[in-house]
Amino acid sequence: xxxxxxxxxxxxxxxxxxxxxxxxxxxxxxxxxxxxxxxxxxxxxxxxxxxxxxxxxxxxxxxxxxxxxxxxxxxxxxxxxxxxxxxxxxxxxxxxxxxxxxxxxxxxxxxxxxxxxxxxxxxxxxxxxxxxxxxxxxxxxxxxxxxxxxxxxxxxxxxxxxxxxxxxxxxxxxxxxxxxxxxxxxxxxxxxxxxxxxxxxxxxxxxxxxxxxxxxxxxxxxxxxxxxxxxxxxxxxxxxxxxxxxxxxxxxxxxxxxxxxxxxxxxxxxxxxxxxxxxxxxxxxxxxxxxxxxxxxxxxxxxxxxxxxxxxxxxxxxxxxxxxxxxxxxxxxxxxxxxxxxxxxxxxxxxxxxxxxxxxxxxxxxxxxxxxxxxxxxxxxxxxxxxxxxxxxxxxxxxxxxxxxxxxxxxxxxxxxxxxxxxxxxxxxxxxxxxxxxxxxxxxxxxxxxxxxxxxxxxxxxxxxxxxxxxxxxxxxxxxxxxxxxxx
Numbered sequence: 250x251x252x253x254x255x256x257x258x259x260x261x262x263x264x265x266x267x268x269x270x271x272x273x274x275x276x277x278x279x280x281x282x283x284x285x286x287x288x289x290x291x292x293x294x295x296x297x298x299x300x301x302x303x304x305x306x307x308x309x310x311x312x313x314x315x316x317x318x319x320x321x322x323x324x325x326x327x328x329x330x331x332x333x334x335x336x337x338x339x340x341x342x343x344x345x346x347x348x349x350x351x352x353x354x355x356x357x358x359x360x361x362x363x364x365x366x367x368x369x370x371x372x373x374x375x376x377x378x379x380x381x382x383x384x385x386x387x388x389x390x391x392x393x394x395x396x397x398x399x400x401x402x403x404x405x406x407x408x409x410x411x412x413x414x415x416x417x418x419x420x421x422x423x424x425x426x427x428x429x430x431x432x433x434x435x436x437x438x439x440x441x442x443x444x445x446x447x448x449x450x451x452x453x454x455x456x457x458x459x460x461x462x463x464x465x466x467x468x469x470x471x472x473x474x475x476x477x478x479x480x481x482x483x484x485x486x487x488x489x490x491x492x493x494x495x496x497x498x499x500x501x502x503x504x505x506x507x508x509x510x511x512x513x514x515x516x517x518x519x520x521x522x523x524x525x526x527x528x529x530x531x532x533x534x535x536x537x538x539x540x541x542x543x544x545x546x547x548x549x550x551x552x553x554x555x556x557x558x559x560x561x562x563x564x565x566x567x568x569x570x571x572x573x574x575x576x577x578x579x580x581x582x583x584x585x586x587x588x589x590x591x592x593x594x595x596x597x598x599x600x601x602x603x604x605x606x607x608x609x610x611x612x613x614x615x616x617x618x619x620x621x622x623x624x625x626x627x628x629x630x631x632x633x634x635x636x637x638x639x640x641x642x643x644x645x646x647x648x649x650x651x652x653x654x655x656x657x658x659x660x661x662x663x664x665x666x667x668x669x670x671x672x673x674x675x676x677x678x679x680x681x682x683x684x685x686x687x688x689x690x691x692x693x694x695x696x697x698x699x700x701x702x703x704x705x706x707x708x709x710x711x712x713x714x715x716x717x718x719x720x721x722x723x724x725x726x727x728x729x730x731x732x733x734x735x736x737x
Contacts, residue, residue, distance in 0.1 A: 664683055
């Protein structure tokens with residue numbers, strides 16, 4: 250009989266077995282042509298599409314976060330939209346050739362990828378990472394969040410069966426069933442894991458980057474949404490509410506604050522109220538802050554991905570019937586102002602300032618506090634202001650006249666469809682891109698010699714008959730005179 254305290258050892262052993270099998274499966278996959286890889290990716294996409302509603306319900310029931318119908322839509326997006334974006338990519342063999350400059354490039358799979366999956370978007374993120382890993386010719390072993398283990402395991406099972414049914418190797422997708430910190434650490438530190446693809450909390454992402462294994466992780470989001478005076482206010486408010494309430498704000502790119510010009514503040518407030526937003530009185534706002542954050546300042550998992558009524562009940566306050574979104578006055582930015590933090594629930598901070606320049610400064614202050622490198626949204630008809638925001642904001646993506654939750658991931662914009670959004674160096678990430686298959690391959694470059702070493706030597710300049718020693722002496726004298734003039 251296995252003792253409870255041995256779970257860590259069992260988890261470590263399971264990870265070693267999963268990685269070993271994945272390594273062998275990837276060796277087999279590496280022999281497949283582009284056409285065969287593409288057939289497998291298509292099979293995975295179709296299986297994910299067929300099972301998206303069931304997996305959405307399973308994720309909602311297991312985690313208690315969000316809405317089943319919205320999780321279903323995220324699953325559809327991770328399968329269909331991502332597939333359409335990657336299906337024609339060259340990821341096998343020669344992917345680029347330059348006959349003029351005598352070079353060609355070869356795609357090389359990294360090998361075995363470690364996929365760390367969060368509880369907020371569990372099934373959609375697993376679908377996404379499985380598809381891009383497979384497209385790049387890699388195997389992937391998943392470490393699921395403990396509170397979403399069941400739905401992630403089921404997703405991996407379905408996708409694995411699809412690969413095998415399409416003639417692919419078994420074990421190309423693996424998933425931990427005994428989830429412990431020790432097991433996840435073993436996965437991240439394994440010599441046979443080539444790359445970590447980490448999505449989750451800041452602590453987990455930091456652990457991935459400090460593991461010694463190359464990692465692609467994402468930073469926290471804290472998206473400000475700026476409404477400029479030229480915006481269509483009813484449309485802007487509708488888009489923000491739809492985005493912030495989608496899956497009850499479990500997407501990291503969802504809006505966290507609204508920043509408006511003072512000259513339109515009244516109209517914006519009225520429009521939010523008209524569309525189901527409720528501005529919390531100061532006393533009630535303090536109660537909500539205590540409900541959605543822990544005493545240490547972290548998000549309370551009990552209120553993540555929950556509707557406004559649940560949050561109100563948890564805070565011990567009353568809100569009007571039909572409320573879809575709670576708004577709190579943004580009194581400032583920093584640890585002492587809880588609403589300036591990321592809030593993975595339908596609660597928005599509200600700020601106003603005079604003129605777009607001051608609003609710009611407010612957005613930068615929010616991002617500098619939390620969410621640098623991630624996403625900013627702007628609602629405006631002023632192309633000059635939009636360009637200024639695009640040029641100067643410390644983010645990796647600016648979403649214009651669209652909700653940021655689905656705009657940043659590429660669902661309602663033409664950004665690369667992705668469930669993993671890099672934040673760049675400013676966000677302490679390895680990339681600022683929307684991550685895709687090309688981030689999971691290495692490029693081997695084959696280059697012909699086109700010059701001889703003799704061609705690299707500069708031709709000897711005329712020295713008016715001076716030999717080498719005389720020329721060196723002349724250079725020294727000139728250098729000394731120049732130094733004297735400069736006072737050196």
